[in-house]
Amino acid sequence: RIAYVNGRYLPHAGAAVHIEDRGFQFADGVYEVCEVRHGLIVDLTRHLDRLDRSLRELAIAQPMSRAALTAVIREVVRRNRVRNGLFYLQVTRGVARRDHVYPKAETPVSLVITAKQTDPAIIAAKNAKGLKAITLPDNRWDRVDIKTVGLLPNAMARQAAKEAGAQEAIYVDADGMVTEGAATNVWIVDGDGRLVTRPADHGILRGITRTGIQDVAAKLGIDIVERRFSRDEMLAAREVFITAATSICFPIVEIDGQTVANGHPGAMAERIRMAFFDVAE
Numbered sequence: 635r636i637a638y639v640n641g642r643y644l645p646h647a648g649a650a651v652h653i654e655d656r657g658f659q660f661a662d663g664v665y666e667v668c669e670v671r672h673g674l675i676v677d678l679t680r681h682l683d684r685l686d687r688s689l690r691e692l693a694i695a696q697p698m699s700r701a702a703l704t705a706v707i708r709e710v711v712r713r714n715r716v717r718n719g720l721f722y723l724q725v726t727r728g729v730a731r732r733d734h735v736y737p738k739a740e741t742p743v744s745l746v747i748t749a750k751q752t753d754p755a756i757i758a759a760k761n762a763k764g765l766k767a768i769t770l771p772d773n774r775w776d777r778v779d780i781k782t783v784g785l786l787p788n789a790m791a792r793q794a795a796k797e798a799g800a801q802e803a804i805y806v807d808a809d810g811m812v813t814e815g816a817a818t819n820v821w822i823v824d825g826d827g828r829l830v831t832r833p834a835d836h837g838i839l840r841g842i843t844r845t846g847i848q849d850v851a852a853k854l855g856i857d858i859v860e861r862r863f864s865r866d867e868m869l870a871a872r873e874v875f876i877t878a879a880t881s882i883c884f885p886i887v888e889i890d891g892q893t894v895a896n897g898h899p900g901a902m903a904e905r906i907r908m909a910f911f912d913v914a915e
């Protein structure tokens with residue numbers, strides 16, 4: 635495997651950044667994960683728009699022009715021979731002597747890009763069987779709309795899920811309302827058969843897959859409602875599913891040990907997933 639690190643294509647095994655990179659010391663950086671399907675990058679423009687926004691919100695400089703960045707991404711995908719998989723892109727505020735205050739504006743930012751193949755059989759098995767989730771209090775900061783690499787709460791939540799025999803942790807805010815998953819957005823099908831997801835306020839990341847599914851639902855004539863929903867409503871929902879670039883749309887069949895609906899993946903998740911791929915292709 636090959637990784638791009640600050641202007642160079644390096645063997646993945648030895649690719650490294652400096653010990654005083656602010657990403658390493660302060661989680662002072664942002665990232666994107668984007669799907670590659672049949673050799674094409676899915677929703678690249680939206681991912682790069684969100685990257686721009688994350689950088690702007692944190693006053694981190696652009697690593698390079700969009701055209702140059704796109705060329706590097708394509709080159710990393712090509713060199714790793716990824717047909718179906720993901721690329722990962724991270725920009726940090728760069729290398730500087732440790733000091734909480736930002737370094738001088740001319741400090742070069744760090745840019746790292748990797749790409750890897752994923753196994754379609756594993757994804758298909760998850761879609762067929764559905765996943766289990768746990769719920770946890772949302773203990774993150776109030777700017778999770780910025781896609782920062784400060785993911786320790788998310789890592790802790792996924793670990794807790796794993797230890798409970800589940801695959802995702804779903805965050806619940808102080809009002810008992812679902813925010814999102816540790817690395818996914820959460821959807822339910824409510825009692826009226828409508829697709830419901832939380833409004834993209836500062837309490838969740840505005841997922842690119844979430845936006846794509848809104849497009850798909852509009853095309854299919856499926857009603858989407860952006861409103862908050864509680865953990866209780868989720869447990870009683872007809873269907874629950876989670877979405878992200880890494881998984882598109884995984885059904886959740888059990889939450890905190892309680893079965894969702896009849897315990898099998900639902901028809902809506904399946905329909906959305908199929909249509910999503912039609913639109914993406």
Ligand code: PDD
Pocket residue numbers: 667814815816817818819838839840841842843844877878879880
């Ligand atoms: N995570 N919410 C959180 C907290 C996320 O980390 C992600 C994505 C999403 C879904 O966003 P999108 O549809 O743009 O992938 C929602 C990435 C995949 C990750 O951290 O691996």
